[in-house]
Amino acid sequence: xxxxxxxxxxxxxxxxxxxxxxxxxxxxxxxxxxxxxxxxxxxxxxxxxxxxxxxxxxxxxxxxxxxxxxxxxxxxxxxxxxxxxxxxxxxxxxxxxxxxxxxxxxxxxxxxxxxxxxxxxxxxxxxxxxxxxxxxxxxxxxxxxxxxxxxxxxxxxxxxxxxxxxxxxxxxxxxxxxxxxxxxxxxxxxxxxxxxxxxxxxxxxxxxxxxxxxxxxxxxxxxxxxxxxxxxxxxxxxxxxxxxxxxxxxxxxxxxxxxxxxxxxxxxxxxxxxxxxxxxxxxxxxxxxxxxxxxxxxxxxxxxxxxxxxxxxxxxxxxxxxxxxxxx
Numbered sequence: 001x002x003x004x005x006x007x008x009x010x011x012x013x014x015x016x017x018x019x020x021x022x023x024x025x026x027x028x029x030x031x032x033x034x035x036x037x038x039x040x041x042x043x044x045x046x047x048x049x050x051x052x053x054x055x056x057x058x059x060x061x062x063x064x065x066x067x068x069x070x071x072x073x074x075x076x077x078x079x080x081x082x083x084x085x086x087x088x089x090x091x092x093x094x095x096x097x098x099x100x101x102x103x104x105x106x107x108x109x110x111x112x113x114x115x116x117x118x119x120x121x122x123x124x125x126x127x128x129x130x131x132x133x134x135x136x137x138x139x140x141x142x143x144x145x146x147x148x149x150x151x152x153x154x155x156x157x158x159x160x161x162x163x164x165x166x167x168x169x170x171x172x173x174x175x176x177x178x179x180x181x182x183x184x185x186x187x188x189x190x191x192x193x194x195x196x197x198x199x200x201x202x203x204x205x206x207x208x209x210x211x212x213x214x215x216x217x218x219x220x221x222x223x224x225x226x227x228x229x230x231x232x233x234x235x236x237x238x239x240x241x242x243x244x245x246x247x248x249x250x251x252x253x254x255x256x257x258x259x260x261x262x263x264x265x266x267x268x269x270x271x272x273x274x275x276x277x278x279x280x281x282x283x284x285x286x287x288x289x290x291x292x293x294x295x296x297x298x299x300x301x302x303x304x305x306x307x308x309x310x311x312x313x314x315x316x317x318x319x320x321x322x323x324x325x326x327x328x
Contacts, residue, residue: 004220008302023253025072028081043076051258056083104153120160133196163204180232183210236305244312260285
């Protein structure tokens, strides 16, 4: 796999600083039951990196000490970490909102037969990857049979109340473009997803998040191999919108890797760009017990244009208000 950091490091992206820390995004490990082309983590079945019980307990301590309202769990497939359920229970006991970034096919993996019940019982918010409502497009990007298993996973979640009005169980879907292009306007795309999934499969969900593919790890390597990285970066830079700077996720979030090391976002984690915290050279999760992340400079590179291009993109989808979502 070809590294892209050296191609992204020289940037004129504007400097930004973190505001109050509201979300702790924890990568529980890079092991996954899928290997997707667009994956910025380069996750897959053969990855062995996994957060241990000691660091999981430390996550709970930091949530409590810093009064952090949201725990965003990602991977790989975060559910494959053997301490996933203990972490969810501990965070929910503190009243913390927990988001599980679920690939849906994990719900039909061996040993996960009760996962949907567990998520519903704990009131976990599920943000699920479904790059298209077309079988051909999903299987092309994620592998044969993934679409069918994803639909079955959504139906499992719906059967437990997810996506139904008044249930309190939030189900969000995530769209990624098939290649080096910006996602279409999120509002119109959400309407298309709702219509197609309801009509053909009886599926309900709350929101659709349209995310821009980042030129790092597996997707970035593909761009380099095809000689299209420069063209894609030109698209991101030419689509920059300054108003999106106020809402980028790194301003209220810290990303934690499986070893407890701190980064400004999940993308910086994959590039090895460590966060800045109290002048520490290698800030760790335990340092958040003593140091406030607010006011720290955020490490930037050219990939940051991916979050500010067009309608904007973050872990919570487009950044613009719906009325402006058509502008690119």
